[in-house]
Amino acid sequence: MEKTYPTSTKVVVVGGGVIGCSVAYHLTKFGWKDVVLLERDQLTSGTTWHAAGLVSQLGPTASITKIRKYTLDLYKKLEKEVDHSAGLRINGALSIAQTDARWQELKRQATTAKLYDVDVKILDKDQIKRDYSMMYVEDLKGGILMPGDGAADPSGVTYMLAKGARQGGAKIFEQSPVEKILTKNGRVSGVRLNSQDIECEYVVLATGMWSRQIGDKIGVSIPLYPAEHFYVITEPIKNLSPKLPVIRDFDSSTYFKEDAGKLLIGIFEEKSIPAFDKTNKVPENFSFGEFPENFEHFEPYLEKSMKRFPILETAGIRKFFAGPESFTPDTNSLLGEVPEIKNLFVSCGLNSIGIGSGGGVGKVTAEWLMTGHVNEDIFNYDIKRFQNFHSDLDFIKDRITESLGDLYGMHWPYKQYITSRNIKKLPYHDQLKSFGACFGVSAGYERPMWFALDGEKAEYKYSYNYQNWYPSVKYETNNTINNVGLYDLTPFSKFEIKSELAHKELQRICTSNIKHEVGKCTYTQMLNKDGGIETDLTVVCIDQNHFRIISSAATRVRDKFHIKKHLSDGIKLFDVTDEYCVFGIFWS
Ligand SMILES: Cc1cc2nc3c(=O)[nH]c(=O)nc-3n(C[C@H](O)[C@H](O)[C@H](O)COP(=O)(O)OP(=O)(O)OC[C@H]3O[C@@H](n4cnc5c(N)ncnc54)[C@H](O)[C@@H]3O)c2cc1C
Structure with a gap:
């Protein structure tokens, strides 16, 4: 049947998974009622329908923890408000450690949890044995239990959010694949589907694994790629407690969830398999899709699972799932x-x-859209932390073989990625290497982090304790204090403005008084309209009408975006980052 779409709306949300529905719900909740959500097939038909549904409150940073805590609170509240079950089962989550290093990591997490007001209990081996007698515990150092964590029903959550969005005024259309994002003068003007155009001011791409290829068509870099992600569900297991918490056995890369008398066993293996490996493309019609069984890949983890839950030796597998x-x-x-x-x-x-994190991610997205910024340090989630090369197929496909396993790997301080390296080398890379440089990545550049002393190997030996590179840094620091140090700072971001209005413009968008004297530099910030700090940088007066702006390597795209957004029409900003090396000569 032909659908009648509105000819115009304020916001089009593309994608009806948990994220798109959450964005639509929050936009209407915060007062923007004129919202249309377009879903290619059915709600949840992408990735959402088959999630294991684990929900946990603690994240790696304060802002991400806030997002996750908000999510769980929202699901509990919204179930009642819209009268639709999110299928919540708050049995808690127990993370266990097999090694001293992991035990140290978990105890550090427990301290962080307390800091963020997340209820947590530290359990020793005997307590775990007593409370969860089905588990083999002899190889464990201990575990931490978060009683407020649990699991939700992914479809239940999505339909609940969709119901809330509809009640708030959003219009949701299924069987409505967006063919094209329309733009005019560098801004969104609408979307095209079924030979119809819907004009709009904003588009939100909540298109999951399709996003990278949708972006590619319109020159937008979206660095993500799907990996095959696995779990199995056993046959019913006698005496399996319905109150069993989610168990995360990080050192075995496995997790366990009680599932209506059966056990769901999921994995975060060290080296994952990129999906759609032959075509490098997510098919347009991939709905409620699964990949063929791959027992060879899963088997080592099944063996580890049998060790943890010996009862699995006699339990059959009812369902092998890969999505x-x-x-x-x-x-x-x-x-x-x-x-x-x-x-x-x-x-x-x-x-x-x-x-x-769907609830919180939808909230942040809606706030960002409505106010133009977020008054939280959300840089870890901002797409502008990445550069174009991050979405190159070679880079992203290689990297995601590592990212999936990283979630259950050790979260070492100073950890460097192994995959997708050597993208940008400094001109004298080999010379630095011959001096004993241990390289790390900064904004894509291979940068010497420290130099090995006395023929030591130039590599990190990860630890939560004394770092193996401290003696090198001590030597380098002392040498700089007592003699002179030459530092390579090439990855710094560099922008230039050349205009008769350059100084006036900079005075308007910077907090400091920008020095207008050739050769002088000014340290300054730029703020958003609420007075929050958006960028932190230095402005150098190269010539009367020529200024160079230097900001940190990691914030290149974000800072460029902010500055361009606030410069007057006709004033050009040039990115000269890759055109200049930067050396710092320091002494005291
Ligand atoms: C095996 C497995 C286990 C998991 N377990 C958990 C878990 O325990 N806990 C957890 O939090 N997460 C889990 N996840 C992850 C979770 O499922 C995803 O993070 C989440 O579903 C992503 O939601 P989304 O809305 O971004 O994507 P999707 O659900 O894929 O939604 C994107 C939607 O966009 C639509 N779309 C695409 N292109 C277009 C277009 N051109 N026009 C209109 N619509 C379009 C698609 O049809 C799709 O419905 C798991 C995932 C897997 C695979």
């Missing part, structure tokens, strides 16, 4: 306005926590 989930280069999501097209927002790349 796609998108991963990003650093296992954090992609939110915010893209730098390439005005008013085009993304809300995707959920790294297997889309159900557990």
Whole structure:
């Protein structure tokens, strides 16, 4: 049947998974009622329908923890408000450690949890044995229990959010694949589907694993790619407690969830398999899709699971499941306005926590859209932390083989990625290497982090304690204090403005008084309209009408975006980052 779409609306949300429905719900809740959500097939038909549904409150940073806590609170509240079950089962979650290092990591997590007001209990081996007698515990150092964590029903959550969005005024259309994002003068003007155009001011891409290829068609870099993600469900197991918490056995890369008398066993293996490997493309018609069984890949983890739950030796497998989930280069999501097209927002790349963070991610996306910024440090989730090369197929496909496993790997301080390296080398890379440089990545550049002393191997030996590179840094620091140090700072971001109005413009968008004297530099910030700090940089007066702006390596795209957004029409900003090396000569 032909659908009648509105000819115009304020916001079009593309994608009806948990994220799109959450964005639509929050936009209407916060007062923007003129919202249309377009779903290619049926709600949940992408990745959402088959999630294991784990929800946990603690994240790697304060803002991400806030997002996850908000999510769980919202699901509990909204169930009642819209009278639709989210299928919540708050049995708690127990994370266990097999090694001293992991035990140290978990105890550190427990301290962080307390800091964020997340209820947590530290259990020793005997307590675990007593409370969860089905588990083999002899190899464990201990575990931490978060009683407030649990699981939700992914479809229940999505339909609940969709119901809330509809009640708030959003119009949701299924069987409505968007064919084209329309733009005019560098900004969003609408979408095209079924030979009809819907005009709009904003588009939010909540298109999950399709996002990278949708972006590609319109010159927008969206760095994510799907990996095959696995779990199995056993036959019913006698005496399996329905109150069993979610068990995360990080050192075995496995997790366990009680599932209506059966056990769901999921894995976060060290080296994952990129999905759609032959075509490098997510098919347009991939709905409620699964991949063929791959027991060879799963088997080592099944063996580890049998060791943890010996009862599995006699339990049959009822269902082997493999489905796609998108991963990003650093296992954090992609939110915010893209730098390439005005008013085009993304809300995707959920790294297997889309159900557990869907509520908060939708809230942040809606706030960002409505106010133009977020008054939280959300840089870890901002798509503008990445550069174009991050979405190159070679880079992203290689990287996601590592990102999936990283979620259950050790979260070492100073950890460097192994995959997708050597993208940008400094001109004298080999010379630095011969001096003993241990390289790390900064904004894509291979940069010497420290130099090995006395023929030591130039590599990190990861630890939560004394770092193996401290003696090198001590030597380098002392040498700089007592003699002179030459530092390579090439990855710094560099922009230039050349205009008779350059100084006036900079005075308007910077907090400091910008020095207008050739050779002088000014340290300054730029703020958003609420007075929050958006960028932190230095402005150098090269000539009367020529200024160079230097900001940190990691914030290149974000800072460029902010500055361009606030410069007057006709004033050009040039990115000269890759054109200049930077050396710092320091002494005291
Ligand atoms: C095996 C497995 C286990 C998981 N377990 C968990 C878990 O325990 N906990 C957890 O939090 N997460 C888990 N996840 C992850 C979770 O499922 C995802 O993070 C989440 O579903 C992503 O939601 P989404 O809305 O971003 O994507 P999707 O659900 O894929 O939604 C995107 C939607 O966009 C639509 N779309 C695409 N292109 C277009 C277009 N052109 N026009 C219109 N619509 C379009 C698609 O049809 C799709 O419905 C798991 C994932 C897998 C694979």
